Amino acid sequence: MSAGSKGDTVRRNITVQIDRDLCIGNAMCRAAAPKAFIADSDGQSTVADPAAESLENLMEAVASCPVGAVVVRDGETGEMLEP
Numbered sequence: 001m002s003a004g005s006k007g008d009t010v011r012r013n014i015t016v017q018i019d020r021d022l023c024i025g026n027a028m029c030r031a032a033a034p035k036a037f038i039a040d041s042d043g044q045s046t047v048a049d050p051a052a053e054s055l056e057n058l059m060e061a062v063a064s065c066p067v068g069a070v071v072v073r074d075g076e077t078g079e080m081l082e083p
């Protein structure tokens with residue numbers, strides 16, 4: 001899912017994705033950026049409203065995911081942003 005529909009005018013254009021094939025549902029990303037991610041019915045995380053979170057919190061979510069399932073990209077270049 002893209003952050004482009006909401007909030008990309010607030011700060012740099014980014015996209016936020018979760019790889020469901022990797023996600024083990026331990027909720028670390030939701031702790032780091034609770035507005036950006038919510039639990040789905042399987043207990044995995046899904047993208048909610050990343051524009052409501054600071055880039056710092058989103059990067060913390062990337063750093064806290066033990067399986068590398070949280071991916072934040074520059075919406076214009078597609079470049080993965082590293083914490």
Ligand code: SF4
Pocket residue numbers: 018022023024025026027028029030044045064065066067068069070
């Ligand atoms: S931190 Fe990673 S593994 Fe844990 S719920 Fe979030 S995306 Fe899934």
